[in-house]
Amino acid sequence: MQPLIDWIVHLMEVLGAPGVGIAILLENLFPPIPSEVVLPLAGFTVSQGSLNAASVFVWSLLGSVGGAYVLYGLGAWLGADRLRRIAYKMWLVRESDVDNSLEFFRKYGKVSVLVGRLIPGIRSLISIPAGLDRMNVVTFGLWTLIGSAIWNAILITLGFYMGENWHVVEEYINTYSHVVYLILALVIVGFLAFFIRREVKERAGTGGTTK
Template structure:
C-alpha cells in the first residue's frame, strides 16, 4: 500500500483514493481529483493530503502529483462546463421559472452578474469547497470562451491542489489533520449556503401578498 500501517486509511473515500493511486500511480491522483470535481460530495480535502503523504513517502513524485491533480480538476471542470452548455440558457430559464418564488427577472439579474463577474467567480470558486464543482455549470450556460475558462480553472485549481498536497506532504503521518479541519471548512461553507437560500426564501415569503390581500 502507499501508506504506512499507522496512517493507512481503513476504507471510505481515503481508502478508495489509495487503491486508485496504488493501481495507477501519479495519474491515479488525477483520476480521483476528476471524480471530486464532478461529484461535490467526494472531498478533495481528503484526496489531496493522501496524495501528498504518498509523495512524502517517496512512492509518488511530488511535482507529478501536483500536475496530475490539476489536470484532473481541469478535465472534471470541462465535464461540468459541457453539462451547462448542453443544458443551455433557455432550458435553464424554463427549469428555474418552475421553482417557487423564483422570478425570471431575478434569473436575468444573475445572468448579468455572471457576465460582469464570471471570470473572477470561476477563478476564486476553485478554492471554495462544493462551489468549485458547481461554478462550471453557469460558465457553460453562458458559453464563456473555453480557453479562458480552462486558464482560470487551471490557475485556481493549481493553487488549491498545491496547498493541500503540500500539507499532506509536510504533515506526514498526521495528514489526517488536514482531513479533519478541511472537512469542517466544507461543512461551514455548505451550512452558509443553506442558510443563505433559506433566508432568501423567508424574505420572499414575507413579501408575498396573502390570498386575502390579493382578493
C-alpha cells in the first residue's frame, strides 16, 4: 500500500487538485486503487494548506463521473443482445435471466446507481448495467454525481479532521467493505442455488438435457 500512497502524494504534489481527479478516475477503472485511500489523504493534504478543499472536491467529482461514464460505455458496447448470447452458452443461466435483470434495473435503476456509488466494490461496477440498459445518459450522470458527491465529501471531510491519522478511515471502510462482500457472497450463493434447483426441476420434467 505504501508505494500506492507515495504515488498519490507525488501526483498531488505535481498536479495539485487535478491529481486527485486523475487518481479517482483510475480508481473507478482499476479497483485496486481505493478511494478510501485517495480521498482521506487528499483531505489531510487540504488540512495542511497544500490544496484547496473546493478544488479537491470538484476534481474528485470529475474523476468519479468520468470513470463512471467509461464503464457505462463498456456496458453499452456489450449490449443486451451480446449478453444474451453469452448467457445462452453459460451453464445454468438463461437468456430470460438477462431480460429479468434488465427489467429490474429499469424499475430501480436510479436508486441502484445512487446507492451503488456508496458501496465499495459496487460503486464502479454499477455503471456497467446502467450502460447495458442504455439508461438516459443525463439521468445516469446526475445520479452518479449525487452518489459520488456524498461518498467523496464524507471521505475528504474525514481525512481533513483526522489529520495525520487519516489512514484510520481506510480501516473503518475496510470493515464496512467486508460486511458488504459477505452479503454479496450470500446473495450469489442464493442465486446459484436457485439456478441449480431450476435446472434440476427442468431436467426432471423433460427427462432430458435442457439449456
